[in-house]
Amino acid sequence: MTDEPRSGARAVDRAIEVLNCFDGDDPELSLSELAHMAGLPVSTTHRLAQALVRGRLLEQDSSNDRYRIGHGLASLxxxxxxxxxxxxxxxxxxxxxxxxxxxxxxxxxxxxxxxxxxxxxxxxxxxxxxxxxxxxxxxxxxxxxxxxxxxxxxxxxxxxxxxxxxxxxxxxxxxxxxxxxxxxxxxxxxxxxxxxxxxxxxxxxxxxxxxxxxxxxxxxxxxxxxxxxxxxxxxxxxxxxxxxxxxxxxxxxxxxxx
CATH class of the missing domain: 3.30.450.40 (GAF domain)
Known part of the structure; x- marks a missing residue:
């Protein structure tokens, strides 16, 4: 898979796809698991996940680099x-x-x-x-x-x-x-x-x-x-x-x- 040209709407759609990966039984997901579930390139998934971490919608565990839902999403x-x-x-x-x-x-x-x-x-x-x-x-x-x-x-x-x-x-x-x-x-x-x-x-x-x-x-x-x-x-x-x-x-x- 290759990255498609980025646009505002497409980036939002993909960020939603990443967040929707947590609509299941696994509270934490690795970058490769996120990319596979979202159907996105690893590089794209990493960029989106890091943006979501900065926005407090996701958190990243420093001990294993796995992602989970952030407190910001709970507030929203x-x-x-x-x-x-x-x-x-x-x-x-x-x-x-x-x-x-x-x-x-x-x-x-x-x-x-x-x-x-x-x-x-x-x-x-x-x-x-x-x-x-x-x-x-x-x-x-x-x-x-x-x-x-x-x-x-x-x-x-x-x-x-x-x-x-x-x-x-x-x-x-x-x-x-x-x-x-x-x-x-x-x-x-x-x-x-x-x-x-x-x-x-x-x-x-x-x-x-x-x-x-x-x-x-x-x-x-x-x-x-x-x-x-x-x-x-x-x-x-x-x-x-x-x-x-x-x-x-x-x-x-x-x-x-x-």
Missing amino acids: ARPALTRLGLDSAAPHLYALAAGIRITVSVGVVEQRDALTVFQARPPEWFCPNQVPRARQPLRASAVGHALLAFSPTSTIVEEHADQRDPRPVRPGGLHSHLDRVRRSGFASELIPTDDPIRSVAVPIVGPNRQVRGALAVQARSARLDDELVRRILPAMRTAAGRIAPLFQTASGPMDSAV
């Missing part, structure tokens, strides 16, 4: 969090996380994915298994199922059918599974890993039964067993009810099917 994100109502909702989410001793996350619909927009970690008992992926397929995640189940089911499942997801649809079909989620009031999904992880989600339903998002927890399935799920569900539902009037999605609320 604060108005968006305020607009979502998450600044007002945060105390309720941190109180829930401390009470159940599991990280609490909030997810919203973005195209065919459930996008994690906030996490509240407990002061103790935290482990990496409690951190959800930044994006999860709507039709193959507990957060996605909670969002879909309490939204208009006549069209929403087909609209969000994701051919990229390699996992098969559940026996009986997704419609049947979402019916069970509606009846139980929560979604549960087992994430297959060497040490399986369980995710549990409840809808955030605002005025007029409008679905605004989903509140979720996840942990090792050996810990987050049926007994613990039964114990924490009332607290999760209470917290979801408390933040629902405060919480606004950028794309507007989703109509409820119940």
Whole structure:
């Protein structure tokens, strides 16, 4: 690959491509990883990354030269969090996380994915298994199922059918599974890993039964067993009810099917 002539608009587009590389599970990336993921020459990526470091949108670890999101980007994100109502909702989410001793996350619909927009970690008992992926397929995640189940089911499942997801649809079909989620009031999904992880989600339903998002927890399935799920569900539902009037999605609320 060779560098193309630089222009203001093209440079901005490429800088955005570099920042978007961090929209995943890896908190730090090397220069070569950034270049590969962004599809840019290493020299171009280095120039852009250094400009982003100077602008505090990225940080570079001096011990290994790897890049990560900078504090400047977090500062720029604060108005968006305020607009979502998450600044007002945060105390309720941190109180829930401390009470159940599991990280609490909030997810919203973005195209065919459930996008994690906030996490509240407990002061103790935290482990990496409690951190959800930044994006999860709507039709193959507990957060996605909670969002879909309490939204208009006549069209929403087909609209969000994701051919990229390699996992098969559940026996009986997704419609049947979402019916069970509606009846139980929560979604549960087992994430297959060497040490399986369980995710549990409840809808955030605002005025007029409008679905605004989903509140979720996840942990090792050996810990987050049926007994613990039964114990924490009332607290999760209470917290979801408390933040629902405060919480606004950028794309507007989703109509409820119940």
